[in-house]
Amino acid sequence: MKKIIPLLILSTILVNCTNSKVENDTIQELNLVKKERDNLQENIHKVKASQHHKIASFLTFQEENAEQAMNFYINLFNNSKVISLKRWGKNSSGKEGSIMHATFKLNNKLFMCSDSPIKHNWDFTPAVSNYVECENEQELSKLFIKLSEKGKVMMPLNNYGFSTKFGFVEDQFGVSWQLNLK
Known part of the structure; x- marks a missing residue:
């Protein structure tokens, strides 16, 4: 019995030391994971903040054809997709179901569009166009x-001297496009 008591005490000390070691290791791992999470959250915040400062083309449609135009362009260009879409609701200033605001990419370039509920005295102009290589x-x-x-x-x-082949068109929605062969 005299030998068993010291062994029990020793084993209790070993178990407690082992548990403390495991707890310390776990705490260190948790701290590393928290630090990594904090770094990732900071990077996500930086990326989101930088995206808010990008320049995007904004197309204002006055004939409630923004969605038709957006889908036409997305089907025409590779690497294109709708990113977000918000529609005018019932009893709003725009026609219900038409686009209040949409964000989309055409070959990874950011565009936005809307169906304006207001008929403006202006429309698209060829002086501002989309240039495609x-x-x-x-x-x-x-x-x-x-x-x-x-x-x-x-x-x-045609070859206009500044390019091998170049064309300039206004599409069915009134948006102008300069097309150039690299």
Whole structure:
């Protein structure tokens, strides 16, 4: 019995020391995880903050065709998608169901659009246009044909001296596009 008591005391001390070691290791791991989480949250905050300072093209449509135009463009360009969409509701200043505000990407470039409930004295102008560098002649021709359908050709595809091949069109929604072959 005399030998058992010291062994019990020793084993209790060992268990307590082992538990303390495990607890210390766990606390250290938790602190590292918390630090990593805090760093990730800070980086996410920085990324979100930097995105708010980007420049995006904003297209104001006055014929309640913003969604039609946005979908037309998204289907035309690679790497394109709707990011967010908010519609005018019932009893709002815009037509119910039309786009109050949408954000989308065309080939990873940020765009926004809306259906304006107010008829303005201005509309789109060719003086401000979207400039597209095309990878090859096939892409250039496809974009030129699709964008000029029901629109207006301002400069047909040609070599104008500043580019191998260039075209300038206004699409069916009144938005202007300069198309250039790299």
